[in-house]
Amino acid sequence: MRGSHVIAEAATLAGCRFYAGYPITPQNELPEYMSGRFAKLEDATFIQAESELAAINILMGASMTGARVMTSSSSPGISLKQEGISYMAGMELPAVIVNIMRGGPGLGNIAPSQQDYFQATRGGGHGGYRTIVLAPYSGQELVTLTMKAFDLADTYRMPVVLLGDGLIGQMMEPVTFPEPVDPATLPKKEWTLSGAKGRDSRLIASLLLDPVKMEQHNWKLARKYETISQRETAYEPYLLDDATLAVVAFGTAARIAKGAVNRARKEGIKAGLFRPITLWPFPETELKTLAGKVKHILVFEMNLGQMLEDVRLSVGTEAAIHFHGRPGGIISTPQEIADVIIKLAYRHELD
Amino acid sequence: MMTITKTIFSGFGGQGVLMMGYVLATSGMHEDKHVAYLPAYGAEVRGGTANCTITISNEPIASPVASFPDFAVLMNTPSVLRFEGKVKAGGVVFLNKDLVDVMPKRSDIEVVQVPVNSIAQNLGNPRSANMVMIGALVAKTGLVSLSTVVESVKEIFATKGLKVHEINAQAIKQGAAFVQKNNP
Amino acid sequence: MVKQVFKKPESLKENIYHYCPGCGHSIIHRLIAEVIDEFGIREKTIGVPPAGCAVLAYNYLDVDMGEAPHGRAVAVATGIKRARPDFVVFTYQGDGDIAAIGTAETIHAANRGERLTVIFVNNGVYGMTGGQMAPTTLLGQITTTTPGGRVGLRDGYPLDLSQMLAVAAGSVYVERTSVTSPKNVIKTKKAIKKAFQVQMDDLGFSLVEILSPCPTNWKLSSVDSCKRINEEVVKNYPLKVIKDTTQTNG
Known part of the structure; x- marks a missing residue:
């Protein structure tokens, strides 16, 4: 379907x-x-x-x-x-x-x-x-x-x-x-509009002219x-237990990243995937915990770095953050991402 | 062992290109394989050409896009010009011999020519040309079994009646027979 | 013993109106409340107020109400009515709301024959924001954004939205009235009542356009404001039944 x-x-x-x-x-x-x-x-x-x-x-x-x-x-x-x-x-x-x-x-x-x-x-x-x-x-x-x-x-x-x-x-x-x-x-x-029968009439509105009430509502x-x-935060960990490098990707990009992680594993690189399922709320705590273990994080997105900002906010200085992205409707191949992972592994002597 | 194959189907709208892909994907599904069907969409779809990519794999599919397909089923000349260069070395290209008037220039791919329109015409239903081709494809590549294809087609066209099903089954078998004889 | 000859309609709250002296909104609110009372439909009526002076209509009308973004009242009302066809749903909109930013929503709701009633209050200016030119502003009329008077080929011509809506096949009843005299107020109430009836009879879209004074932004007295409507405004926007196909549709 x-x-x-x-x-x-x-x-x-x-x-x-x-x-x-x-x-x-x-x-x-x-x-x-x-x-x-x-x-x-x-x-x-x-x-x-x-x-x-x-x-x-x-x-x-x-x-x-x-x-x-x-x-x-x-x-x-x-x-x-x-x-x-x-x-x-x-x-x-x-x-x-x-x-x-x-x-x-x-x-x-x-x-x-x-x-x-x-x-x-x-x-x-x-x-x-x-x-x-x-x-x-x-x-x-x-x-x-x-x-x-x-x-x-x-x-x-x-x-x-x-x-x-x-x-x-x-x-x-x-x-x-x-x-x-x-x-x-x-x-x-x-809370619905259902007719003022046996109760006071009801209003559903976003207008709150009084700043005090508006602040309370905020x-x-x-x-x-x-x-x-x-x-409600949700994410999927994939091959992260022994990973030295974690790819962070969501949606279609995560699918491609999974293929890339599998290819990198065949080359002997301990890569894994952290896939946020909820983008808001972002799985900050879980990613921060992971960052303490992996040392290198590769963010892959089909844009020029947006979730990247949330990853930076979550990880801070716990791990080195790298980025690979293709905007405009280009769909990366799993091999393209695998190549990025492999290069990172060589450059930083990851096993 | 990982086996993942990607097949591109391409031709004019109306040649049943997307249906071929759908039949292959459904057949793969019935054989409990991982499958993904990705149609080309957008402006080009309205322009009269159609193509789709079918991925069949024994493990979860990372990307349903085929940069370098293993197989290409090309039903008209523009499709040959567009996809010939993309097929993986050692891959197989299936041409509709009745409509394609160019031959791929590459020597590292195998070319299978099937006169699908003529075969379908002889069967009494020109519209079953795509079924002839899917029979040829499956017989040559073994992506799925021929009997699964026949059953899948029967299921997809369940509302069309017995006669249509018999013609389709015949078309699939004749496509397979043609390839077994000429490109074993 | 005292005989009560005048009382507050059930569907009107006790709150004191915030509207300017001489404004037509308070009269029109009351008429709507009276009509709801007379039909006995308070418990199944839902109102949708606009952005504009009447944004606070829910402080006065004692029925369930759902707010809409500026111009989208008819769209919000469509959602309410389609989800709950057993409700009687009305919108209350000014001329800027319905005839400028909400033109598309309104025309298409009329064209779909949504079973809604629109109360369209036309005072020819953006009242709440301070008297800027509205789509309905007359040619030559001075507003805060047409200090030298409205010029057709520069600022656009007075838009007769009701006439446009009458063209839509899904509209059944469109009438223009005013509230400048007791006689006109009575006529307006009759029109509102008929518009609700059209909806309850499931015939299609109904709308009452009410020419209403805005003494504050017109910079006229209440009396002169009414005089202006009676003598000038009606020349552009004549009071009449613009469309009534209740007989053919019924």
Whole structure:
């Protein structure tokens, strides 16, 4: 099954019943699948909006009613959606936002890229908020992380970003799906717009004109983000037990890096892979611990060094940090990365 | 031992290029191998040409992209010009003999020419030319077994009925037979 | 014994309006509350306020409300209504909100025939930000960004959004009224009531455009502001039923 279809199906299985989006390559297969899938469900709504702006705001309205909602787009479209994402972060509305990244800036191209790491992990829009950012690297992880995204969004009442790229969106791999979640069995949301019956009328808004109240709200969000950092950080270690050099990579780049690590191992180099699954919160503590053991870290990204900054913040001076990156939609081969690892091993006399 | 093979399929839109890739990927999956199907997408897809890359491996696949494919199935002349130079030394190129009017110049690759349109025409269904080619590819390379391919095709076209399935099965077998006779 | 002849509608909160003297918002809020009361739909009505002076409409209207970014009220309302078709959903928007930054969302919602009711308050200026030119500002009108008066070929012409929305096949009922006299207020209430009815009958998109005074930014007295609407503004924006296909659609 194609990656974009896997996300759409997994969302449906997670109980998502509301989708609004606008066409943009390379993620068009997702809304196409969703429109057909939702047509078969009586309680589901699919809307092709007139713009990304409209799509995210329609999603905002649907989320206010308590529905599990999703939108998807690619880099330029995600920029347009930042308005709504900021509002939803402020109003504490759950939503799942899929970004199938392409090369940029501007219109860029439609090739796979990881150039939106900064935008995704720093909130993206105005107002100093965060979104949880999940980075799937395989077809099967598209299933698990898409479904998990909905749970996280509901638990913490915030937008969750699923950050993929054109390669993972287009690629077909065999996957297995779990049993569907019945939306009726999900925990009831007590904060929704549901009509002022037997209670005071309710308001969902991000406007807080009083600076004291605004500050309180910002602190509330900050405490929530702190809780998420402590509880939800996820990463995958690969061949790290005896490693002298660790590659740090996420998503598609991590896939390529895994192949590179295997090749380097064949050359007798003790290389391993540290793969962040949550990009925000970033697995800082775990990476810092690793840095105390490996001495050399190679960050590999399909951009010119964005996660690199988080690695530097986490590692400090615990290990030497090296970087290799290809922006603009170039897909490195496992051999290319293996060659970088091998050179580093020779230069620093790693065994 | 690691065995990882990459096959590129390329041709005009409408020649069933993506379907060939899908059949191969599905067959690999049925044989419990790791598979990845990566279609070329974007502007070029709308331009009338199509290509896809199939990776089949006995261990998890690092990159589904093929810089240097082991095999290339080239259904028209532009595809030959585009992919001939990329095939790995010692690799095999499969040409649609009915439509390709150039020969690869390289001497370090094997060239298999199959008149897939003619064979399909004789079978009474010109549209099964891609099935002839997949039969030829599998018979020559042993990427998956011929019977798995036949079963996968039956499954993929389950809604099309018995007659279509019989033609497809015939096309796959004739493609295989052609290669076994001419390029053993 | 005292007989009560005038009382606060159920759907209106006790709060004192923050609007300027002579502003039309307070009248229009009350009319909406009265209509909600008369239909008995307070418990299933959801409102979407705009960015603008009426951003605080939720301080007065006692129904569930969800805020929208500037111009996106109709999009947010679409999401609410599509997720919960059993609700009665209305937006409350000014002319800058609906006819400048939110034009695209509004036209497309009308074109899809979203079962929403839009209350479009047209006072010809950006009120909250200090009286800048709005899309609806009249030619020659002086605002803080058209100090010499609005010039068509430089600043654009007064935009008749309601007329544009009437063209959309999904709109069913579009009427323009004003609140400059008791008679006009009564007409406005009737129009709002009909617009809600159109939604509840599941017919399509409905909108009431209300010409409303902004004495503060017009730098006129309340009385002169109403006079200006009656004598000048209506020449550009005539009061009438612009579209009504309730009979054919029903």
